[in-house]
Each structure stands twice: as structure tokens, then as C-alpha cells.
Amino acid sequence: EAQVTQNPRYLITVTGKKLTVTCSQNMNHEYMSWYRQDPGLGLRQIYYSMNVEVTDKGDVPEGYKVSRKEKRNFPLILESPSPNQTSLYFCASLGASTDTQYFGPGTRLTVL
Amino acid sequence: QKEVEQNSGPLSVPEGAIASLNCTYSDRGSQSFFWYRQYSGKSPELIMSIYSNGDKEDGRFTAQLNKASQYVSLLIRDSQPSDSATYLCAVNWNFGNEKLTFGTGTRLTIIP
Numbered sequence: 001e002a003q004v005t006q007n008p009r010y011l012i013t014v015t016g017k018k019l020t021v022t023c024s025q026n027m028n029h030e031y032m033s034w035y036r037q038d039p040g041l042g043l044r045q046i047y048y049s050m051n052v053e054v055t056d057k058g059d060v061p062e063g064y065k066v067s068r069k070e071k072r073n074f075p076l077i078l079e080s081p082s083p084n085q086t087s088l089y090f091c092a093s094l095g096a097s098t099d100t101q102y103f104g105p106g107t108r109l110t111v112l
Numbered sequence: 113q114k115e116v117e118q119n120s121g122p123l124s125v126p127e128g129a130i131a132s133l134n135c136t137y138s139d140r141g142s143q144s145f146f147w148y149r150q151y152s153g154k155s156p157e158l159i160m161s162i163y164s165n166g167d168k169e170d171g172r173f174t175a176q177l178n179k180a181s182q183y184v185s186l187l188i189r190d191s192q193p194s195d196s197a198t199y200l201c202a203v204n205w206n207f208g209n210e211k212l213t214f215g216t217g218t219r220l221t222i223i224p
Contacts, residue, residue: 031210040120042216043156043200050210058211090155094210099144101212103155 135201
């Protein structure tokens with residue numbers, strides 16, 4: 001089954017404690033992306049990657065890092081989380097020959 | 113700042129009627145346009161993509177694009193209770209689907 005998986009699905013942490021949210025896709029897609037979704041602000045792109053070792057900033061990259069060492073994985077790293085990063089995070093992937101962006105199930109992050 | 117505007121709703125439509133969802137965007141040079149549906153607590157899923165002026169139909173859904181007016185809409189015919197969801201308009205400033213800017217979404221409720 002074609003899918004994008006994210007882990008963890010829920011996470012409560014404290015300010016300053018480094019965390020990583022993993023994202024993996026099994027569709028051999030070149031493109032992957034991270035979004036955050038906040039009430040009243042909609043979905044905003046954090047980072048995206050066009051292929052292995054190729055990443056670029058989206059609209060709200062501050063406070064986040066990403067890496068793309070393998071085609072299937074695109075982890076989101078928060079080096080020093082802050083309460084304003086409390087949000088619902090979605091990973092997405094897209095193949096070169098399709099316009100359907102597949103979203104993962106979401107990770108709800110709370111930073112205290 | 114490139115912007116995508118949607119009426120947040122809620123929009124209530126009787127079952128069997130036509131639901132009309134609207135979206136405007138700020139960049140006249142935008143090339144590709146998408147409608148996503150998001151059920152409460154779920155991830156977005158692509159309903160329609162449209163790239164050229166005019167109408168594009170897929171089953172009960174019709175996307176309409178008017179680049180001169182910087183306006184894209186989604187019509188849902190014969191609305192069903194299962195259509196109750198938040199509808200997100202997304203715009204890419206280039207061809208393709210990699211770097212999307214989303215509107216904040218319109219919440220649609222179909223009344224049985």
C-alpha cells in the first residue's frame with residue numbers, strides 16, 4: 001500500500017529538548033515536504049526537498065532543520081523547541097510524474 | 113508576500129444542492145492550482161488540480177479558473193453529508209506541485 005508514515009503521532013515535550021519527527025514514504029517519490037498547520041493560519045510549508053541531498057526553505061523554516069540522506073526518509077529536526085512550535089505537522093511526498101501530493105497522518109506536537 | 117485567500121465559513125448547504133467554494137490569489141503569474149479536502153483530524157487529500165483557464169470536471173466536482181481575475185473556485189454538485197469537510201485551496205507560483213501556498217480553508221457543512 002502506497003503511504004507516507006510519520007512518527008511519533010503525538011508528542012509532548014519541554015522547551016529546549018531536541019526532538020526529531022521521522023517521515024518515510026514507500027512510493028519512490030523524489031519530492032518531500034514538511035508543513036505545519038495552525039488554526040487560522042492554514043498549512044504553511046517549512047522545508048521541502050526535490051531529491052536526495054537537495055533541500056530548500058519553505059515559508060516558515062526558522063527553528064527547524066531537515067536532511068535528505070535517503071530518498072524514502074525526510075526527518076524534521078527541532079534543535080531547541082519552543083512553545084510557538086506547538087502545532088500539527090504533516091509530511092508529504094510527490095512523484096515526478098504526478099500532481100498528487102500524498103500527506104502523512106500528521107504529528108501533533110506540544111511544547112511546554 | 114504571496115497570498116491565497118478563502119472565506120473561512122462555515123458554509124452550510126442542504127443535501128443535494130450545489131456547494132460553491134471560492135479562492136483568490138495575489139500573484140498574477142501563478143501557474144498551478146489545487147483543491148484539497150481535509151476531514152476533521154485527518155490529513156489533506158487532493159480532489160482537483162487545474163492549470164488552464166476554464167472549467168475542469170471530475171464526477172460531482174468542477175474546478176473553475178480565471179487567471180485574469182486571479183480566482184479559482186470549486187463546485188460540488190449533488191452535495192452529500194460525506195462532503196462535509198474543510199476545503200483547502202493551494203497555489204503554486206510555478207508549474208508543478210512542489211512549493212505550495214495554502215489558503216486557510218473553508219469549512220463546509222452539508223445539512224441532511
